[in-house]
Amino acid sequence: MAKKKVNEEAAAPEVVEVTIPSTDTKEIIIERKEEETAEQLQEELSIAQKLLSLYYLQQVCSKIDKILVERGELPNEVRDLEDALEGLKTRIAKYQADIKEIQAKIAGENAKIMEAQALIKRYTEQQQNVRNNREYESLAKEIEFQTLEIQLSEKNKTKHNATVEAKTEEIKGFEEKVNELQEILNQKKGELKGILAETEEKETELRKEAEVYKSKIEPRLLNAFERIRKNARNGLAIVQIERDACGGCFSTIPPQRQLDIRLHKKIIVCEACGRIFIDKQLVEEHEKNNQENKE
Numbered sequence: 484m485a486k487k488k489v490n491e492e493a494a495a496p497e498v499v500e501v502t503i504p505s506t507d508t509k510e511i512i513i514e515r516k517e518e519e520t521a522e523q524l525q526e527e528l529s530i531a532q533k534l535l536s537l538y539y540l541q542q543v544c545s546k547i548d549k550i551l552v553e554r555g556e557l558p559n560e561v562r563d564l565e566d567a568l569e570g571l572k573t574r575i576a577k578y579q580a581d582i583k584e585i586q587a588k589i590a591g592e593n594a595k596i597m598e599a600q601a602l603i604k605r606y607t608e609q610q611q612n613v614r615n616n617r618e619y620e621s622l623a624k625e626i627e628f629q630t631l632e633i634q635l636s637e638k639n640k641t642k643h644n645a646t647v648e649a650k651t652e653e654i655k656g657f658e659e660k661v662n663e664l665q666e667i668l669n670q671k672k673g674e675l676k677g678i679l680a681e682t683e684e685k686e687t688e689l690r691k692e693a694e695v696y697k698s699k700i701e702p703r704l705l706n707a708f709e710r711i712r713k714n715a716r717n718g719l720a721i722v723q724i725e726r727d728a729c730g731g732c733f734s735t736i737p738p739q740r741q742l743d744i745r746l747h748k749k750i751i752v753c754e755a756c757g758r759i760f761i762d763k764q765l766v767e768e769h770e771k772n773n774q775e776n777k778e
């Protein structure tokens with residue numbers, strides 16, 4: 484196995500084996516150079532290793548993010564549809580209860596009408612046997628009153644029937660909507676089930692892989708990484724320099740700072756967005772070594 488350099492910088496340590504972006508990550512083994520102290524080497528190498536671990540953790544996290552984005556709206560859509568259906572069913576039940584109540588009122592009006600009709604019949608018969616005009620007039624007034632009562636009840640019935648009809652019509656509309664939403668819900672649920680079946684296994688695998696990288700990163704740095712990631716709109720906490728600018732926020736990076744990033748003697752973050760920088764060359768060399776080690 485050939486000895487590979489992590490990068491071309493004079494201060495860079497030589498490596499025999501390098502971490503590889505997979506679950507069976509190997510440790511970086513370093514060889515001491517005569518002109519450098521072991522502490523210096525260890526320090527620089529551990530920075531490179533930390534950056535690479537963060538970089539590969541970022542790759543895995545981005546893949547998980549992509550899965551969540553793909554799945555993203557479906558769970559919400561399913562939940563919203565279920566809520567909407569629940570709401571419609573509650574309204575239907577409420578309207579049906581209203582209709583029952585109104586129908587009881589209609590029955591009440593019908594009873595009143597029958598009662599009034601019976602009274603009118605009785606009063607009309609009594610009018611045949613009156614002893615005087617005053618009695619006749621008194622009965623006539625009662626008959627008139629009951630006739631008005633019947634008219635009032637009929638008016639109420641008409642009003643109630645119209646309400647029942649309107650509510651029945653609305654229930655019909657709700658039921659059509661329920662059927663429509665139910666169909667969409669079934670379809671979305673099917674889609675979600677399919678996506679979950681497709682991606683759940685992959686997600687579990689990626690999360691395991693992420694844990695391996697996380698275990699290699701000190702908690703303080705990992706916390707910083709998670710914090711930056713949470714605040715970054717694209718979920719990127721570690722970025723490379725792209726055309727003299729931050730790969731995360733595109734702010735220009737001064738040449739001296741770019742040089743410091745290339746030397747990776749310490750962890751450098753973007754002054755504008757706080758993202759951690761990793762030198763492109765460090766990644767490329769690492770990937771190249773990996774490739775050659777595999778061959």
Ligand SMILES: [Zn+2]
Binds near residue numbers: 731753754
């Ligand atoms: Zn930035």
